[in-house]
Amino acid sequence: MKIRAAAAATCVVLALAGAARADTADGDALIGRDWDAIVETARGGEVNFFLWGGSDTINRYVSDYLGGVLAEEYDITLNRVGLTDTVEAVNIVNGEVEAGVTDAGSVDLVWINGENFRTMRQGDLAWCGYTATLPNDALVDWSNPAVANDFGVPVDGCEVPWNRAQFAFAHDSATLPEPPRDMGALLDWIRANPGQFTYPAPPDFNGSVFVRHVFYHVAGGADRLLGPFDQALYDEIAPQVWTLLNDLEPSLWREGRTYPTAITQLDQMFANGEVAFTFNYDPAQFGLAVDAGIYPDSVRSYGLTDGTIGNTNYTLIPVNSPNKAAALVLQNLILSAEAQLEKARPEVWGATPGIEISRAAPGIREAFADLPSHPSVVPYDELAAAALPELQAEWIAAIEAGWIENVGR
Amino acid sequence: MSRLPGPFLALLLVALLLPLVPLATWSVAHGWRFPDLLPRDWSLDAWAYALSPTAGVLRGLGLTAAIAGAATAGSLVIGLPAGRALGLYRFRGRAAVEILVLAPVLTPGIAAVFGLHALFLPLGLTNTVAGVALAHLIPVLPYTILVLSGVFAGYDTRAEYQARSLGASPFQVLRHVTWPAIRPGVIVAALFAFLVSWSQYLLTLVIGGGRVQTLPLQLFAFAGAGRADVTGAIAVVYVLPGILVLVLTSRRLTGRSAALAGFGR
Amino acid sequence: MRAARPWLLLLPALVVLGGLFLGGIAMAVARSLGITPTSGLSGFTLDAYRAVLSDQDIGLSLALSLWIAGASTALSALLAVPAALALRRVARGPVTFLFQLNLTIPHLVGAIGILYLFSQSGSFARLAHAFGAIERPGEFPALVHDPAAIGILLTYVWKELPFLGLVVLAQLQSLDRDFEAVARSLGASAWQRFRHVTLPMIAPGLVAASALVFAFTFGAYEVPALLGQNHPQALPVLAWRAFTDVDLDARPEAMALSVLIALVSAGLLWLYLRAFRAAPR
Incomplete structure (x- = not known):
């Protein structure tokens, strides 16, 4: 009897786990949902972030800073997957979708722009239309054509800016x-x-x-x-x-x-x-x-x-990502003024923010203004x-x- | 007869070791530009990064070892009976079997890997550790079978018959008769199988789809990104296990052993 | 029943090698011909081969790969013989260990080491500067990313010479020294002894092992990818580029290239091994 009860309980747990998993693969079910509910769905899960892996400082920022915040505040595990070329990630998604893997892909988030973005758009490999769901989307100036267009291709809510370059x-x-x-x-x-x-x-x-x-x-x-x-x-x-x-x-x-x-x-x-x-x-x-x-x-x-x-370069969630809720939480974190400020520190990365600083809280704005500049790096304003x-x-x-x-x- | 290497051999040995020198030096260098013969500063930064959890080098080390271990175990399980068959029996079709066993060694590695990817994709084996370990059997298995058939060629089955006729069970025969006789050869085969898997690059890259980040993939990424210091540190981590294996097997490793051919493939 | 026994023992190996290796090649052939066995789609076409063979770079790439494989195999074999002869005369132990050492070091590590040694700002260029031979890196000869693929050859010779050397050494050690002594007592010169006694006895092992080297160097990706020029590229680099092209239509071309690499390599090896079998001893 005990054994049967335990087996039944296991089945229920498995069914629930399966449901939760399917829930975050089904992007449409997430769009427009209450943000707190999305965070709760994502809690305890994982997110596989694919990005060029040749810089130890960028790797540190992603694994330690972003991964650290995700683990502490959301109990989400960040797996950083280093690439030699972003096209590798595009190929993974492309191959999976071609093979009929539509809800259990291996890529949850990818650092991308330009030709690779165009490929993903053309192949219907990008998940789209969700950006307004992110609370920190308010910090993005979508009226700026240099942000709303990725190498001339309209972004159309298929990706979220990370850096300006x-x-x-x-x-x-x-x-x-x-x-x-x-x-x-x-x-x-x-x-x-x-x-x-x-x-x-x-x-x-x-x-x-x-x-x-x-x-x-x-x-x-x-x-x-x-x-x-x-x-x-x-x-x-x-x-x-x-x-x-x-x-x-x-x-x-x-x-x-x-x-x-x-x-x-x-x-x-x-x-x-x-x-x-x-x-x-x-x-x-x-x-x-x-x-x-x-x-x-x-x-x-x-x-x-x-x-x-x-x-502008962006992060994108592939259409077959099984962890879309966790990917959304990571994207929202990436867009946050605090994470953008950390990334802008010369010793961390020194990257130009992808958000509009003037929309951030006054304390953050001052911190941005006080950032030391690296003598070897030409100031962004000058460029x-x-x-x-x-x-x-x-x-x-x-x-x-x-x-x-x-x-x- | 001289016991010291002559000038030709000495020069050769130095040349063979030379490529490791800048790699090891870079791993502790900070700022080493033309025309400096030695780095301006020494630093353990690259090592601190390589050994930190962020870099994933230690995870890559564990992963590379796990894949090599699985491929080794698999190749022994499959290779022991096959080696016994090729070592002990003369039968029709033997030549064809030998050709099939040798074919993966005599064919460029790139020949089967793209097709294997297409084969693995619908099975869900691409981008997985299991798929990579399975794929590693292609280069690993031929060497294992070759070494083990050599081991069995010098093996006398009469001891097994005697033990059986004295009432030993098949398991007792295996444990007390067969195993002690073949053990040294099996250990060598296992170590070599491990190293063949250890040095795979393209097979892991294609089948693992970048998801299975073994040490050679991490090494290539940093070498490609021009971080010579981190590259040097990963390279040192990457070559040490092989050198350790050599320390254990140097005496057995002669050109007579078919396993020799397996190194670095 | 007894006749079936070896086949039973071989069954797992045949299934695995047949399934993975032959299956992989069969799949590559099928895909290169436009056939997709898994989905039952069959659109036989030679387009991929037409596209690959009509590319004006293919001839250059084939020539480069043949040069890389041929020259590195020949150089390694040529140097392996004197190395083995020298090695036979000295104490074993540490010397042998050093000679064996880079058998355990993957090609990729060797290629990076060669890059740091031989690039125009590498260790040797710095030595040349220290001796006043050059003023700027550009004055140092181009030995990596160079048209003659010298850096790639150096990596392969560095890696394959010890392998071939140890194969030859093993043959020398199993060779009866009496033959050489007899030849000497009959008044044969050192060259005659080598040519007519030693060489015929080491040749079979050297030929077989160098065939392995040729097959490997002809189809290896990572060394030419790291040390090659932007143009022309070795065949495996070309194949990898087609395989990773964002345009999935290029995949059959990658398959076709890999099939062509296998065919060319198999054909050359067959000729090579046949020539040596037929050669008078």
């Missing part, structure tokens, strides 16, 4: 006190100083952004290139860009016969003085590299005065003054393919 160059002020400040001057400098400049081969994320800056330069600004992909316009500008870049090759590192395969290879070459510049979409990386002893203290960074491309928008994903794909075809071979 803007492209910047780094140089060593000890060996190069006065770097060229705009694209024309940079190209002249490269021709005058052969062998000391190169860029990672697209489709490397940062190499691709550099090529887009050249594209803007040739097109005489960003304005003509915005909007949907225009084959005629591409055919007009692209050949000029390829000619310019091919003519530049004799002045590049190894005479342009080869290119670094990844930004990190360029970073290593810069660290050792093999080249005079590196660049990054996330200038905070320069400060972290100085602190880690990779770059000399004399490294400084700046944005081109004729404009630098900016973007923002010359901000250029990103192109739409179709443009980017065409430019990357064109570079590989015409310059990379």
Whole structure:
């Protein structure tokens, strides 16, 4: 009798557990629900957060700070899964959905933007329409087109901003006190100083952004290139860009016969003085590299005065995540002014907030204003003054393919 | 006859050890840029990070060991009878079996892995530790069978018959006759099987889908991200178990052992 | 019943190797031909092979992979013979241990070590700077991420030389020294003794083991991924890129590439082993 009762109880518990699990896989059942109820559903669960894993400081922030708050306040276990390339996570979700795994996927949250976001949108792999459910959604300025559009693709409630980023160059002020400040001057400098400049081969994320800056330069600004992909316009500008870049090759590192395969290879070459510049979409990386002893203290960074491309990066919940409630709690935490402030500290990460600081509580606003700046990291406001928008994903794909075809071979 | 290595051999030994030197040095370096021959500062930061729970390196170490342990156990359970069959029996079709056993070793590792992923996907084995351990049987099993068939080729079954005729049960025979005779060979096979699984990269990456973060995956991620100090620390953690295994088996490890071929695959 | 016994003992191994290895290859072949056995969909097509073979880079990648596998196998084998001969003459123990050491060290670790040693700002470049041979990193010869794949070759030779050396050493040790002594007493020169006595006896082991090396280096991903150029890329890197393409339509191309890698490797190994079997001793 006792045994039978125990078995029955086990069945009930299992059924409940199954129900709870199904509940958080079923996203529509969560949208619009009371936030406290969602938190209660998430309590005691886990969330699998997939993100690029190559920075020990970012890893620490995610595992220790975000994971710590989740564990303490919500009893949620955060599993950080480090990726070499975000496309790996997109592939996991894509493969699972293709195989019919619609409610037991392995990815609950992914750090994403640009082409990968476009892929997930096109493949209906992103869970959408939930952002207003998050209390801290109030801190997001969705009226800002640079936030509401991810590389020209409308966000449409399918992801939540994490950081703002803007492209910047780094140089060593000890060996190069006065770097060229705009694209024309940079190209002249490269021709005058052969062998000391190169860029990672697209489709490397940062190499691709550099090529887009050249594209803007040739097109005489960003304005003509915005909007949907225009084959005629591409055919007009692209050949000029390829000619310019091919003519530049004799002045590049190894005479342009080869290119670094990844930004990190360029970073290593810069660290050792093999080249005079590196660049990054996330200038905070320069400060972290100085602190880690990779770059000399004399490294400084700046944005081109004729404009630098900016973007926003986001977190996204895949459509087949089985832990959507816990993922929502994590996203809300990521958006919180406290977590954004912690992330903005130079020694933690130094990332520019994805939220609107002016909407945060007065104490937080002051704390943001009092943040020390890293001497090697160009202030965001300075970059923002010359901000250029990103192109739409179709443009980017065409430019990357064109570079590989015409310059990379 | 000289007992010291000549200049050629000495140079060779130094060259073979050389790649480990910058890795070990980087793990305790802070700021080591061209043209410095030695790091500017020494630091244990990379080790502190690598050994912290955040990095997951220790978890990766446990996971890599668990997968290698499971693959080893599985390959012994499957390989012992197979090794006995190949070592003791002459039968029709033997050549075909030998070809199948050798085929995974003679075929580039990338040949079967994508197809295996497609095979595992509907079974729910992708992105799981179990799936990765199962997949590791492909490179591990051939070596185990080869070593064990060698062990059984030199094994005399008459002792088993004698024990049986003296009234021993099959289990007693296994325990008191067979096992003591094959034990040294089985231990070597097990250690080698462990190391073959230990060094798998692509198989784990594809079948594990990035979810199964063994040490080689973590090492590749940090090497790719240009963090030479953390890379060095993980590399040291990664190679130590193998060196330990070698200390235990160095004497047995000669080119005559088929298991030799299994290292680092 | 007795005839069935070895088959019974072999059954688990045959099921596992047949299921995982042959099953994986069969699945790759099926997928590369557009056939999806699991869902019963069958749309036989050669599109993936057409796409892969019409890519103007495929020839360059094939040549690069053949160069990497051929050169690293040949170099390792060439160096393994004198290494084994030298090793036979010295005390065992520590020397053998050192020689065996990197058998246990995964390729990935070796590749990273080679990168830190041989890059243009690596240890050797710094030594060159210390001796005044170069002023800037760019003046140091390009040995990694280089067109000749020198860094990749160095990694493979570093890893495979001890393996082949130990195989040869084992053959030397089982070789009857009397043959060499007889040859010497008959007035054979050192070269003649090596060519006509020693080499024929070590050749079978060396040939078999170098076949393993070729198959491995032809299909390995991580070393060329870490030390290769952005263009052209080794075949396995190309296959991995197709496999991870966000466009799932590229998956059959990855399968086709992996099938082609297996076919080319199997064909070359067959020719190689046949040539040695037919060669006069």
